Amino acid sequence: MADATSGPVRTAVIIGSTRDGRFGPVVADWITGHISQRADMTADVIDLVETPVPTVFPAFGQAPSDEVVAQLGAVTPRLAEADAFVVVTPEYNHSFPAALKNAIDWHNEQWHAKPVGFVSYGGLAGGLRAVEQLRVVLAELHAVTIRNTVSFHNYGEIFGADGKPTDPGSEVAAKAMLDQLIWWAEALRDARNARPYAV
Secondary structure, three states, rough: OOOOOOOOOOEEEEOOOOOOOOOOHHHHHHHHHHHHHHOOOEEEEEEEOOOOOOOOOOOOOOOOOOOHHHOOOOOOHHHHHOOOOEEEEEOOOEEEEEHHHHHHHHHHHOOOEEEHHHHEEOOOOOOOOHHHHHHHHHHHHOOEEEOOOEEOOOHHHOOOOOOOOOHHHHHHHHHHHHHHHHHHHHHHHHHHHHOOOOO
16 A cells, blocks of 8 residues: 555554553553644554464465465554554563564564654563564564653553553653654655655
């Protein structure tokens, strides 16, 4: 699908955790709330629990079956249509969840020349080690990761019953990350529309 040449930046917010009792939807709701307050962005939440992708890949060089393509249909077109991404991820064993890696690996050109911002959460490290590994993976897919991140350290202690963090610095961090995401999204959208991305 051709990229829109103007208008609000279409942002796919990906909830990377699929574990029972996960906190990811709370964090995703919070950052999506920030996006909804902006006139220059729209959000499309992709929850990997609600839209699971296959876990068995076809043999190298072979096309996926019609059944697999149909299952990917709930995710792939939405990634393709996005101008930018926000990945919401916890940290598992100093890395990011397997379900998130699987969803990334099923796609390629959908990531090309598009910016990715991160909102992470965890214990003392706040999910930042997961983000650093995601940067390496997404660079291989020709995506541009945003310098500023939002991270929640010991997240269980800083989110209130209303699903919002009690630290006002979180609001500042969210705005800074989204401002950078918008800058890159608009610049890269203009570039993709001017000429095909060279792989």
